Amino acid sequence: MIVTLLIAAAAAGWVDAVVGGGGLLLLPALLLAAPQLPLATALGTNKLAAIFGTSTAAVTYARRTKIDWTVAGPAAALAVLCAGCGAALAGAVPAAAYRPVVLVVLVAVAVFVTIRPQMGLMELPERRTPWRRGLAVAVAGGVIAAYDGLIGPGTGTFLVLAFTTLIGADFVHGSAMAKIVNTATNFGALTVFAYHGHVAWLLGLAMAVCNIGGAIVGARMALRRGSGFVRVILLVVVLALIIKLGWDQYRLSA
Template sequence: MAGWVDAVVGGGGLLLLPALLVAVPGMPPAMALGTNKLAAIAGTSTAALTFARRTKIDWAVAGPAAALAVVCAGVGAALAGAVPPSAYRPVVLVVLLVVALFVVLRPRLGVAAAPHRRTRARVVVAVLVAGVGIAAYDGLIGPGTGTFLVLAFTALVGADFLHGSAMAKVVNAGTNAGALAVFAVTGNVWWLLGAAMAVCNIVGAMAGARMALRRGAGFVRVVLLVVVLALVAKLGYDQWLAG
C-alpha cells in the first residue's frame, strides 16, 4: 500500500513508519527511518523508471534537483536524532493545512500543464526548493516528502499533477539514496526487514505508477488531497497526544 500511495503522489512513509513502530515497538526512531529508506528507495526508483518509460520528464528541473537531494537529504539524516518531533510537528501541520487549502481553492491547479510558468527563475527556485529544502526535510523527518515535491513542481514550474508526480519520483529517489547512505554508515538499517519490505514496495510502486499514468492528472489530484488530509489527521493526533 505504501508503494502504491508513494508512486501516485508521495506520502508512503505515512504508512511505512507507523507500521514499523507498531511491529517493533522498541525500535529506535533512527533505525525506523533508515529501514524505511531501504524500502522506499526501491519503490521510488521503480516508480521513476516506470514514469520515465511512459511519459516525458522535465530533466532540466528533476536532474539537478535529484543531484542536490542526495547531499541535502544526507545532511538531514545526519541531524535526524538531534531534532525532537515536538519541534517540527506544529510547523509541518500548518504547512500541510495551507497545502490542502491551496489545492481545494484552486481546482484547476495541476489538472492541466501551465508551461507559461516555466521561466528560468522559477526553474532555479524549483530546483533549490526540491533539492535543498524538501530533501533536507526528507532526511530529517520523511513522511509527506513526495507530496511536497509534487506541489512544488506543480505550483512553481506549471507541471500538471501527473508529470509533477513523475518528477517527484526522480528527486525522491535521490533523497532516499542520500539518507539511506547516512543511516547505513551509522548502523541504523535493519537490512533483512528492509529488504523484504522493499520487494513489496516495488510491487506497489509499479501498480501505482501505472494507474496514475492510465487515469491522469485528475486522479492524482484526488489522491493528493486524501494523502494530505491523512497527514494532517496523523500529525494533529500526534500533537494532541503530545499536548
Template sequence: MDAGSLGALLVVAALAGWVDAVVGGGGLLMLPALLVAGVPVATALGTNKVAAIAGTATAAVTYARRVPVDWVVVGPAAGLAVVTAGVGAALAGVVPASAYRPVVLVVLVLVAVFVVVRPGWGLVARPQRRTRGRVVAAVLVAGVGVAAYDGLIGPGTGTFLVVVFTVVVGADFVRGSAMAKVVNAGTNVGALVVFGVMGHVWWWLGAALAVCNVAGAVVGARMALRRGSGFVRVVLVTVVLVLVARLGFEQWVAG
C-alpha cells in the same frame, strides 16, 4: 520478529509503494507499522529508506517510459537532494520533532486550502510558469528544503515534491509525480547512506519490504498514468488531509 508481524509489514509495504508511486506519502503507512512492530525509531527511519528507494526508483522508471521528465529541473534537484537529505538524516536524532512539526502543519493546511480554492490546479500543464527564476526556485525548494525534511522525518516528502513541481513550474499532476519520484529517489539515497553508516538499518527486513514496495509502486505508477491527473489530485488531497490529522495528533494530543 514473528511471522504475523512480518507478514503485516509486507502488506503495508506494498500499500506504501502504491501511495508513494501515485503522489507520495507512503511513509505515513510504513513508519507507524514499523514502530508498532517494535522497531526503534531511528532504525525504522533507516529501514524504511531501503524499501522506499527501491519503490521510488521503480516508479521513476515506470513514469519516465511514458511521461517526459523535465531533467533541467529534476537533475540538479536530485543531486542536491542526495547531500541535503544526508545532512537531515544526520540531524534526525538531534533536532526535536517539535521544532519543525508546526511549520509542516501550516504548509499542509495551506496546500489543502489551495487545492480547494483552485480545483483546476494540476489538472493541465501550465508551461508559461516555467521561467528561469521559477526553475531555480523549484530546484532549491525541492533539493534543499524538502530533501532536508525527508532526511529528518520523511512522511509526505513525495507529496511536497508534487506540490512544488505543479505550483512552481506548472507541471500537471502526472508529470509532477514523475518528477517527484526522481528527486525522492535522491533524497532516499542520501538519507540511507547516513542511516546505514550510523547502524540504523535492518537490511534483511528492508530488503523484504523493498520487494513488496516495488510491486506496489509498479501498480500505482501504472494506475496514475492510466487514470490521469484527476485521479492523482484525489489521492493528493487524501494524503494531505491524513498528514494534517497525523501531525496535528502528534502536536496536540500525543504530546
C-alpha cells in the same frame, strides 16, 4: 509483525508512486510492529524499503511520460547531499520542533488545492521561467530533501506540490519528477543511516519487494487515469497527514 509490515510496504509503494506520502503508512507501521527498533533504525529501514519503490516508479514514469530533466536532474543531485545532511541530524532535532510548522503548511496546501480545482490538471509551460526553475530546484532538492532526511513522511507529496505550483507541471508530470528527486533523497539518507549501522537489512529488503509491487501498480494507474485521479489521491493523503500530525500534536500538548 512481518505480514503487517509487508502489507504496509505494498500500500506505501502504491501511495508513493501516485502522489507521495508512503512514509505516512510505512514509518508508523515500523514503529508499531517493531517497537524494539530505535527511531534512527526505523528511519533507515524505511528508507531502504522506500528507495526500491521510488526508483521503480521513477523508471516506470520515465518510460511512459516526458520528464523535465533541466529541473529534475539538478534537484536530484542537490537532494542527495541535503537529504544526507538531514539524516545526519535525525534524532538530534525533536519532532515537536517541526510538527506545528508542517501541520500549518499542510492545512494551507489542502485549502489551496480545494479552492483551485483546476491546479495541476494541465501543464502551464509559461511558468517555466529561469528563476522559477531555480527556485524549484532549491525548494525540492534543498528544503524538502533535508526534511526527508530528518523524518520524511509526506516528502513525495511536498515534491509534487512544489513542481505543480512553481513550474506549472500537471499532477502526472509533477509526480514523475517527484519520483526522480525522492529516489535521490532516499539514497542520500540511506547512505548516512547505513554508515551509522541504522538499517535492519533483512527486514528492509523483504519490505522492498512488496514496495516495488505497489509502486508498479500505482505508477501505471496514475499514468492511465490522469491528473484528476492524482489530485483526489493527493487531497486524501494531505488530509491523512493533517489528521496524523494534528493527533500527535494534541497528544503532546494534552
